[in-house]
Amino acid sequence: MVVLLAIIATVPLANFIATSASRTLFLSRSNDADWFATMAEAPLQSGDIANLREMAVRYDDLYNTPVFIVDDNNKVVATSKSGVDTNEPDIAIALGSTLAGRLPAEPPALWPWQSGEMVVARPVANNGRILGAAVLRVPTDDNRLEVRRSLILLLIGLLISIGAIIAGIVRPISRWVINPVKDLDNATHQITRGALDTRVSTDGRAPELRRLGDSFNSMALSLHQARQREREFVADASHQLRTPLTSARIHIEGLSRLSPTARFALSDIDRLGRIVQRLSRLAGSDRPGADAEGNSEEPLDLAQAVKERLVGWKAVYAADDLELIIGDMVPGGVAPELEVDDILDVLLDNASKYGAPPVEVSVTRDGTEVVLSVRDHGLGLGSRDLKKVGERFWRSAHHREMPGTGLGLAIVRSEAARVGGRVVARPPIGGGLVIEVRVPLIDDYEL
Known part of the structure; x- marks a missing residue:
């Protein structure tokens, strides 16, 4: 609507520019035609037109504008160029009005996509009697070119105005409309992450x-x-x-x-x-970060907590004649509310039941995360099953005859999510299965 109004307002301006250029040229050449009409009065009465023809030629050479004089019978008596046809439509109309003593018609607008000359005629009169007419055939190419330049500048101004309107009016309105949609999008992401108490503001909206x-x-x-x-x-x-x-x-x-x-x-x-x-x-652990709010305890060294829990698990594995390998134990501070014992119990119990020895446990750092990894050398899981690891009550088709509840890895995933972490299951090189519990590293933790 704003663009349409701007275009509607521009059309009269463009017409004014073309019409104004036409009128300016017409008035300028009308003064010259009046001068020729005055100079032709005596020659038309006496019949001596030699000097009149010479003045017309000089004027044509100087201004590149053909001039001719006709008598009251519409006969050409003097011209700067031969071959004048008074029956041409524009010339005939101008001569008809002038010899009849009528005022000249309004000149047409000089639009750049048109062409043609402007015909300017003035009567040669003596004591109210029309003796003939002085006619100028005025070229308009230069004037049309100037009009084109003016219209281009007008178009540029229109585009700038539309841009300013969009920046000043439309853009704020768009933001007013789009911002609530962005808020809804952000709130939806919060809901999907488990923050079900998320709400959006409805004040000042459409x-x-x-x-x-x-x-x-x-x-x-x-x-x-x-x-x-x-x-x-x-x-x-x-x-x-x-x-x-x-x-x-x-x-x-x-x-x-x-x-x-x-x-x-x-x-x-x-x-x-x-x-x-x-x-x-x-x-009690469905909402991520639910137990972490307001916690001011010191960070927990994940590697140290894992090593302490592994003391008991070594004896359990040894009693079942299973090999338990302790890999890298890189210190790293994590949220103190992370239940390391529960997580490690689930992972090592699953590895002993569903995997095959040796089982390797390690704690490493990966960028801004501390990674607890438990790897076994069993049959592993297919790509489809890997996507379902951590779902409640889900168990692989190969393990459904074995004891278990299908809740262990769901608990691990919930525990990791409580502190902003995640669980990744992947097949390692050499076969088996790796379960990684990745939790954020606390930057200010000191070794």
Whole structure:
């Protein structure tokens, strides 16, 4: 709309430029035609036109403008160039008006895409009697070129004006419209990262965007409430199940002394207990950084914490005749709330059950991350299964007959996410599987 209004305003200006150039040229040459009309009055009466022809030739040579004089019978009596045809449309119209004593017509505008001469005629009169007419055939090429230059400057000015309007009006309006969309995009990313308490502002927005923001906030609130109910359900279920499971275990322990079959029930009770414990753990670690808010403890040296936990695992692996290799242990500070023991227990337990020895544990640095790696030399996982590692209750098709809950790596992933970390599963060179827990390095940590 702004561009259309600018173009509409420019059209009259362009017409003014072309018309003004035409009028200026017409008035300038009209003065010369009046002079010739005055000079032709006596020769037309006396019939001596030699001097009149000579003046016309000199004028044509000087101004490159042909001149001719006609009598009252429309006959050419003197001309600067031969071959004048008074029947040409423009000349005939001009002579007809002039010899009839009428005012000259308005000259046409000098548009640059047109061509042609301008005909200027003035009557030769004596005491009110028309004796003839002086006619100038004025070239217009130079004037049209000047008009073209003026129109180009006008077009440039139009473009600059449109640019200024866009920068001064349209751009702020666009930002007013686009910024809420950017806020929605950022809020969506926050939601996908687990920050379900994220909301967008709807103040000062366009009505449509305000409704969109309200709908987004309602959706985020519903998700937050659903997740909160899920946590509460899992926490309540875990709490309610823990007591009867403990009681059942006590009773079955007593029966196990009398019946070997009871030992299998005891094993199932223990398995249920582990499932309840892990569900409770997941319910409290869904939101990244939830436990880290307001924490002011000193950073935790991940390598030192891993080495301390490996002391017990060496004995477990040795008892099962499995080889446990301790690789590089590079010191690196991480968030103190990271549950290193739980993470390492899951990774080493999975490696012993689903992988094959030797199992290698290392702690290294990679840029701004501290990496805890556990590698086994088993069959590993296919590319499709690698993408599902860490999903709740997911287990590879090769391992479904083996004991497990499918929650271990989900807990590891949640623990890493709580401190802004991530879990990466990949096939190493030489076969097997590597699980990497990558957590942010705390820069101000001192070795």
